[in-house]
Amino acid sequence: MQTNQTTIRNYSRSMKITRGPMDIPFLVVTLLLLGIGVIMVLSASYASAYYDLNNETGGSATYYFTRQLIFAVMGVAVMYVCSRLPVSFYRRFSFFVLFIAIALLLAVLVIGTRVNGAKRWINLGFTTLQPSEIAKVAVILSFSVLICKYRNYMGTIKYGIMPFAIILAVIVGLLVLEPHLSASIIILLLGAIMLFAGGARMFWFLAGGIGIAGIFIVLINTMEYSSERITAWLHPFEDMSDTGYQIVQSLYAVGSGGLYGLGLGNSRQKYLYLPEEHNDFIFSIICEELGFIGALLILTLFALLIIRGYWIALHSRDRYSFLVCTGVTSLLAIQVILNVAVCTNLVPCTGISLPFFSYGGTALLVQMAEMGIILSISRDIPVVKTVKRKSGSTAKRSNKERSAEQ
């Protein structure tokens, strides 16, 4: 612990000399989404908090909102701290995070709280923690380190595939034991994107894609639970009272929003019709209340954030920063896209939360920490600083020139 603290101090000292300000557009969009997200939790959750069918809130309509607000404030603090920490700090502790994540994934199998037959949560007393959230960060950090380390051997199986495959196998294996299908999918996708960005050969994506598709086809055909979801996805209106209920209620919410929506706070589907309305399906309530215009606005904010994240990655100082930033941005993109796709029934129903919006304390803290990491990376971009002082066109040209050189 002591060594850690001194290390931080050392980095902080060196940082003062070389580092610039954090990326303002990225920060603004993040805070904007966080703010809208907290308000939407209030709107979406107060009916279920009021009726309190799960005996959780004691009938307080603002129960979920208050907790989410506290976590949002804490999240901003966490983000700030993470943005102050130098990138080398993350690099140093990348594998430490991986070991923590694996330890937690093992622990959850033993001490986890069982909800609906799956052990995914560790009860911390004041809140609950999903180890899979940590695991996602761990994959990003550890993959980044490995890709940097084996940068000259990424074409080989031994260094370019095997270490990554082993990490993924361990983590996904533990997730399957919970079981936690959606986190497994996200982590596999995330790992693939990391390798893609890290320069692995395209052949492996083809092979891996086919292999994973094959496994999924087998899984879907053997597990009743999964095939039910597929049926509900393809034919949601055929069994509206049971398997198709949730998705149909979601479609009702989305569709009945229309162009302008029913107005903030005026959702009807949140009145116990749509399950998980302040978690996984909060976007459906957004569509119902804020309409096509509001939903599109929020999607645009997400798209801007993601594009800005990739922009920061492309301009980052070193390969590690580039990989971490690409990974975090991609993770954000995967979660947003899959969540909205589920709400609009583009893909089968899986439990994926919407970053900044879905109710859930630790997930929000982790997401804010991830944003902090990107902001920290953004502070190391030397080009931006110089360009901003001088002229933007030079920077662009120099970028192009650089690409052409290579």
Next chain:
Amino acid sequence: MAGKTRGNNPETPNSMMLRRTLILAIVCGIVAFSVLGLRLLKLQILDHDFYETAAVEGQLRDTTVTAERGTIYDTNMKILAMSASVYNVYISPVEIDKYDVDEKKGITHSFIADKLAEILDIKSADILEKMGKSKTWYQTLALKVEPEVSDAVRDFKTEYDLVGVRLEDTSKRYYPYSTLAAQVIGFVGNDDDGLAGIEAKYDDVLTGINGRKVRLANAVGTEMLLEDYEYYYDSKDGEGLVLTLDSTIQYYMEKHLEQAVLDYDVKNGAAAIAMDVDTGAILGMVSLGNFDLNDYQTVSSEVQQKIDAEQDEEAKAKLLFDAQQLQWRNKAISDTYEPGSTFKIITLAMALNEGVVSPEDSFYCGGSIDVTGRDDPVKCWKRQGHGSQTLTQALQHSCNVAFVKIGLQVGAKKFYEYCENFGFFKASEDGSEYLHGKTGIDLLGEGSSIWWPHDYFTNDLNKSSLAAASFGQTFNITPIQLITAVSACCNGGYLMEPYLIKSTLDSEGNAISTTEPKVVRQVVSEETSATVCGMLEQVVCDKKEGTGKNAYVAGYRIGGKTGTSEKVSKQVETGDDEYIVSFIGVAPMDDPKIAILTLLDNPSSSCGVLVGGGQMCAPTVGKMMADILPYMGYEPQYNDDDQKQIDRSVPDIAGMSLADAQAAVTKAGFTYRVIGTGGTVTDQLPAANSVIAANSQVIIYCDEKPSTSLETVPDLTGMSYSVARQQLGSIALFVRTSGAISDSGSLVVTNQSVKAGTQVEHGTVINVTIIDLANQGRF
């Protein structure tokens, strides 16, 4: 420059990595979001209407405000059918699991099930099974329970604060008179939809229009917090129906018809119709056996025993189905039969109207008559023949031979035309075929007559059809057709359309519409009608010649005609002689108001009375008339003969001197015998003001007490009336009778109100039924 340092630095990403990240940025940042945007466009803009409608449909709670079903009244506004609020009991397994089950307080599934089973009188296991469907919100336990039961459920629910045990408002149909006019009134199913009788025929009118209350609600059915959204659609209660049927008349008809069914051991049921002769309004309509409208599925106990004895489930079900169909069938309008001699009224009316006969014409009957086209002659019911007789006598005798002659005199073409005009059938335009004939009465299930085609009937070379038709054989009509036609013969010649609905009422009881009697056509002239009436009265009031004499009621002018027809098809089928016996009575004959047709299907010959309308149905109609005419407000007008015979009241002679007492008793129309030697009357039998038969012997006690010992009632049935009276008198018991009495020795007791062998006190008055068995026959 930065670019240079990055390019040379192995710590910076190479160009492939940057290129790939650019691809990621495009795919994840632009392409994917464009797809999501287009998806939102499709759902929120293009398919908006569909999803909005569907969502609102799910969010709205539609509460039905049930319109009350209209009440059915008899003509005097007595309620025959009414709806009352009751409750369905159901459970919501989801809510029972969620809110109600509390192991600590001992509220378990089986506790709730046991309690409810006890209250509702159903099996606890069945309730538990329904409770086990734990994902459902609605499981019905009992439909339309009585108020005591729903109160008990409510108390149980309140006591243990049960959310998942629910009561649901609904309505139940009650029939206060239970069996009265069951086939006419009909009944409703569980959904309050009319299934039979008036309930079915006028289902639309009675039902009304349900109202709705629509509001927004959350998924568990309570109010939403913010929205205030409620719409009401008013309900419109069903209209009330006032029938022409008079429950008192109906009661008398059922009472006497049921007695006839018992007395004559009738195998195939019985029917009776009472019609207002002038309007065609139905005053009463009976079909036996009866059933309780409040429990319409239940069959008579004898039939149920038969079903229980059956082993095969399918056969059981079939027996039950058949028995139910039979008891629900309105024999008076649905069954067709050969009317037999009652149809002679129609033949007579058309012959008189055509002027081919007159009351003074003479008809000779030698027992049979040859008819063109028939191999064997048509036989009269009286094989030795009636000899020479006037037209009136021919009707009184119900002489087949005379009526064949009359029919032939009318001629086939005219006969056919009259029958169509009387409403027995309806010929097609070109006359080549008959179409099914119905009266058009406002009830479901009216049967259709069976007649000959025109050309067949009017064949000059074969008059057998005409001959048989003249005395009512070989064609089939419904009872309602016959009574409608006979009413036309008696009301001045107007064929009326029979009807049951007098008026309809709105929910406040104001008349919405009133039925006007509908004249279909005038068939015969007023004079003809008057002549027919006069002759019909002779059939009943002539105690020597009249075949309808058993329908006579002292003090009233009743006309009528008997009918006995063999069921030819049955005879061919089984070889058994089965008869339908009938009588149609009309009264009062100076201005006919009511006609009553009674028919018994297959009475037993073992009952001691010869199977025939004159012996069986005429007394039945007589008894009905004896009750109904005074009820309708007709005072009896006794002629001299009646005066001697009617029942009369015993004077109060206690405390009188013996001489005064003797004078008083004699004056009252009784004989007497004196017991004891005192000069003052100390007691009498029967008690003062008892009504007993004329010429009974009153017992006067002077300084004596009547014996207090009990007397055994003897079996009087089959005994001649005068013998019965004397025999009872000798043991200080008395008779009274409301039947036709004459001095003829052929009066026989067929029924007694106190069973033989019963121990009774001295002075008890026993009602006896008597009929005149002189000149019995199948007429």
